[in-house]
Amino acid sequence: MATQPPANLPLFYKNLLPLSSQMHEKFVSRSVDKAPYFANAHAVPLTVDEFILAQRFYPIVFSAGDNPVPLGLFGLNEGVNVFVEEDGKLKQDLYVPAYVRRYPWMLAKLRPDSDELSLCFDPDSGLVGEFEDGAALFDGDKPSDSTRQILGFCEDFERAAQRTSAFVREVQEMDLLMEGEVSIQLHESDQPYIYRGFQMVNEEKLRELRGDVVRKINQSGVLGFIFAHLFSLNHVRELFGKQHSLGKVPGREAPAPAPIDA
Numbered sequence: 001m002a003t004q005p006p007a008n009l010p011l012f013y014k015n016l017l018p019l020s021s022q023m024h025e026k027f028v029s030r031s032v033d034k035a036p037y038f039a040n041a042h043a044v045p046l047t048v049d050e051f052i053l054a055q056r057f058y059p060i061v062f063s064a065g066d067n068p069v070p071l072g073l074f075g076l077n078e079g080v081n082v083f084v085e086e087d088g089k090l091k092q093d094l095y096v097p098a099y100v101r102r103y104p105w106m107l108a109k110l111r112p113d114s115d116e117l118s119l120c121f122d123p124d125s126g127l128v129g130e131f132e133d134g135a136a137l138f139d140g141d142k143p144s145d146s147t148r149q150i151l152g153f154c155e156d157f158e159r160a161a162q163r164t165s166a167f168v169r170e171v172q173e174m175d176l177l178m179e180g181e182v183s184i185q186l187h188e189s190d191q192p193y194i195y196r197g198f199q200m201v202n203e204e205k206l207r208e209l210r211g212d213v214v215r216k217i218n219q220s221g222v223l224g225f226i227f228a229h230l231f232s233l234n235h236v237r238e239l240f241g242k243q244h245s246l247g248k249v250p251g252r253e254a255p256a257p258a259p260i261d262a
Helices: 048-054 098-102 145-173 203-207 211-220 222-245
Strands: 043-045 060-063 070-073 105-109 117-121 177-179 182-184 193-196 198-201 253-255
Touching: 043 098, 048 070, 048 145, 048 222, 060 222, 070 222, 098 145, 105 145, 117 145, 145 222, 182 222, 198 203, 198 222, 211 222
Parallel strands: 193 253
Antiparallel strands: 043 070, 060 070, 060 198, 105 117, 177 198, 182 193
C-alpha cells in the first residue's frame, strides 16, 4: 500500500507537485467540511490501524490480484457511495478513512533512484493555493505549524501503510485469502444479485491453523484484525439495501471493487 510516484497517481489525485517555500510561499490550505472527491468512490484503501473503527460502519475486503490492498466498501458498484451526498457531505456519522482525510497531500518519491519522500499536494484539488482564507503553509521560508501537522499526518499514514503491507503478507503466507462472492436474493426478484472481484479471509482455513500459529498471530494482533475484517462483512447486505433504496443497483451480476493502487 505504499504511495505511488507522480507518474502513477492513485485514487483522487489528478496532479502532484512538491511543496516549495520558494514557489508556494503565499499558499494556504483550506479547511472544508465536504469532500466531493469522495462522493463517487465505492472503495477506498484502509490501513490495518483503522480496521477496528471502520468495521463498525462498512465492509472491509481485500482487492483482487497478487498484491491485495484492504478496502473499505462504500458501495457495491463502481461510482456508488451510499454514505456521501453528491456535494461530498456525509449523510451520517461515519469513520472516514485516513486515505480520504489525507487528500490533497501525500508523501511521494520524486526520483526513482532515491528513497527520499517529499511532501506533495494536488494543485487541481482547489484546496491549496493563493486564497484569501486558509491556514498559511509557510512562516517566512520556514514551514508553518499547519504544514508540520500535515507532514506529521502523512508520515503517520506511511508508517501505517507499511504495517498494513506486513499484515497482508502474513495473511498471504498463511494462505488465508480466497476469492469472495456475495449473492443477495430479493423477494421481488427471481435471480440473485451477485458480486465478485474481491478477496476475503477463508474462515475454514482460519479454523484449521495450528495452535502455535494462532497463538503467534493472537499475540501480534493479526488475529484481531482478521476478526475485524470478518465481522465487517455483516454490513454487505445492509450496504446493498442502502444502494437498492437509492435506485443504484444495476444488473444481476456485477463485479465488486476492482483492484485499486494506493
